[in-house]
Amino acid sequence: MLFNSFHFLVFFIVVTTLYFSIPYNKRWIWLLASSCYFYMAFIPIYILILGFTIVIDYFAGIFIENAEGRRRKLFLVCSLVANIGVLAVFKYYNFINLNFTFLLHSFKLSNPLPYLTILLPIGLSFHTFQAMSYTIEVYRGQQKAERHFGIYSLYVMFYPQLVAGPIERPQNLLHQFREKYDFDYDRITSGLRLMGWGLFKKVVIADRLAVVTDLVYNSPQEFNSLNLIIATVFFAFQIFCDFSGYSDMAIGAARVMGFTLMNNFNQPYHAKSINEFWKRWHISLSTWFRDYLYIPLGGNRVPIPRWYLNLFIVFVVSGLWHGANWTFIIWGALHAFYLIGALMTEKIRTKSSNILPFTKSSVLSILTTFFLVDIAWIFFRANNLSSALYIVKHIFSGIPDLVNKVLHHQSVFQFIGLSKRDLMLSACLIIFLEAVHFVQRKTSISAMVLKMPVYVRLSIYCGLILTILFLGFFREKAFIYYQF
C-alpha cells in the first residue's frame, strides 16, 4: 500500500479512528493487525519472511539476555546470520551469482548455481536492520529483551515505518507501544500537517521531476548535455522530496497516534561538506552504520590508514545496502572517496582559505557539496553501470557544442517529458522548497502557522489541499526507497 494512494487514505482514516476508539491495552492488537494488512497489500506471502525474522529475533533477544559469556555472543551471531541470510538470499544472491558467473567465464568455466526468480520483499533492508538493532542493543545491555511477542512484532512491523523507515532503535520505539496516548488536538493537527507537507513533496514535486529523470535516464544517449544536467539536478531534488516526503508522512502518521519517530532529514542540500551531508541525509541509516559498523570497526580511534579503510568499508556497505548492483557500490565508494579526500586535504584547504578568503564562503561550500553529491547520484539513479558512465562522460563534454549552438541561434532544448509550463513550474517548486528550508533554518514554519489566526490557518490548509489536488501527479508511483 502506497502512502500516496486512495487505498492508504481510507486505511489511515479507519485505522486512526478505531485506534482512538478502543481501550489502551488492546491498541497494540489493532496496530499489529493493521500493520499486517498494510504489508500484505504488497505481496501477501512475504509476510512469512517477516514472521520468520520476528520469531528468530524475539527468541534471540530473550536467549541473549538469559545467557552468559560466550553463549550470549553465539545467540547474537545466530540472530545476525538469520537476518543477513534472509537479505543475502532475497537481495544479493542473484547479484553474487551473476558476478560469480562472470568470474568463472573468464576462466572458461560454467556456473552450476541456478538463478532465483524471486521478487525482493518490499522494505526488506529496513525492517531487517531495525530487527538487527534490537538484538545488538539487547546484547550490549542497552535494551531489555521484550517478552511480549505482540509488542515485539509491532516494533518490527509498525506500519508507518515498516517499509522505508526511519529505522528506529528499540530504546526509542518499544516503550512507546505501552504508553497511553489520548486524543490530543495539537499533536494530531501537527501530525496531519507533516503528512500534508510530505504528500506535497511526493506528488507535487518528486513525481513531477520523475517524469524528466525517468525519460532522460532510461535513454541517456538520446539527450544532450543540457538535458543530462537538468535531469541530474532534478533527480537530486526528486530523491530528496520522494524519500523525505515518505519520512514526513511516516513520522506524521505515527505522531497522529501519539508515537514519536526520529527525524530522517535535516535540509541535506544545505550541508557545507560531505561529512555534514551525512549528518543531514537519511539520518536513521547513517547513525545505524555509525553505531553498529563504523564504531565496532574502530571508528577514528585507530591508525589513520585503518580509519580511512573503516570509512571506505562503511560507505561501500551502505551502497550495497541500497541495492545489489555495482552502481550502488560505486555510489557508496564515491562518498567514501569524498570523505577521505576531504580529510586528507583538510590542512591544505585550511591554509589556502587563509590566503583566498572567498573559499570560506558558505554558499561556495554548499554549492560544491551539492555538486559532489549530485555527481554521485548519477550512479544511484542510472539503470546500469554503462549508462552511468555514459552520463558522467557526456554530461559536461557537450557544453561547448551547446554554447556554439546558442551563439548560432539554434535551439538546444529537447522534449524531456514535461511541457515548458511544467518545467518552469518544476524549477519554481525547487526554489520554493529551498526557500522553505531557508526559513526553517531560522524559525519553525509550523510554529509560525500556529501563531496565525485560525481562519488564516484554515485557509493555508485548504490551499495546501487544493495545490496537491491541482498540481499533484496521481499515478500512484511507488516511493524510490520502497525497493530497498
Next chain:
Amino acid sequence: MVAKFIKRIGIIFVVVVAILFVFRCLYIVQLGKIRIDKKTHILVCGDSHTQCALNDSIMKHSLNVSNSGEVYINTYNKIKILKNDNPQIDTIILAYGFHSLSGGTDNFLTKEIWTRKGFPTYVPILDNSSLLDVLSQNTVGVIKASPNIFQEMLNSMLDSKYSFIGYYNNTGHSLLNEHGMEITLNRHYYKEKNVEQGFSPLAEKYLRAIVQYCNDKHVKLILLNTPITKEYYNRIPDKFVKHYYAIANELKQNATLIDMHSFKLENKMFGDADHVNEYGATVFTEKIDSLINNSR
C-alpha cells in the same frame, strides 16, 4: 477536543468542496465557448472505429471528434456540448458497430486501465444524470480519479484544448494477425474464455438518448458500421449481430444505418482486424463522402 477537531476538518472539507464546485461552474461556462468552423456541419462521433475510418480532411464540411474507447454515455454528453455551441451542425455520424452494445463497453467505466485516462477526459463534461450513472458503475474509480479530473479541467481552461474532443488519427501500418484479432474479440465479446458478454443496458440507454437528442434538435443521425475483416466478422458471436440489427431496426425512424462492415477493402488497408488504416480510411472516407454529401 474531538468536537473541535471534527468541526475544523468539516470546515476545511466544505471550503475545499465549495471551491471545487465554483471551479467546475467556471469550467462549464468555458465549455459554452467552444466554437467549430462555421462551414462544418457534419460531426463524426464515436470510438476508435470512426476515429480511424473517417478522414475529415477528405470529407467535406466534416469534423471528426471521435476518441478511442469512447462509450455512448460520453458521446451523448459531447454531442450535447458541441451542438449547443454550434447550431450549424445538422448531421451526426455515430460509430455503431457490432460491439457497441456489448457489456464489454462497460469496462471503459469500470476497469482502471481505461478509467485512468477516461474519467479525467469525460467526467468534467457529464451532466448530472450521466454523472450519477457513472458513479453507480464505479464510485471508487471516480473518487480516485478526481485529482486528475480537476487537473484536466484546469489544463483545458488554461490551454483552451479539450481532450474529450477527439480527432482523426491513423497510420499506414497494417498489423493484421490472429493474436491481435483474438485479443480484440475477447475484449469486445467475451467476459472470459468461452463465456460471452451480455449486453450493456447503459450503452443502449445512451444510444437511445443520442437518437432522442438528435431528433429533438432536428439533427440527422447516421449510425455507421465501419469495415471489418471477413475473418473477424465470422467470429463475432451471433447474438451480438442479431441484437445489433434488431436495435437498428427499432431506431430506423430517427437514425439511418449505413452498414459498411463488409465494404470491400484489401487486407493491406486494415490496421488490424476491426480498424482500417490510413489507406483504407482514404478509400472509405471517399465512399462515405459520396454517400452523404452527394445526396444533399
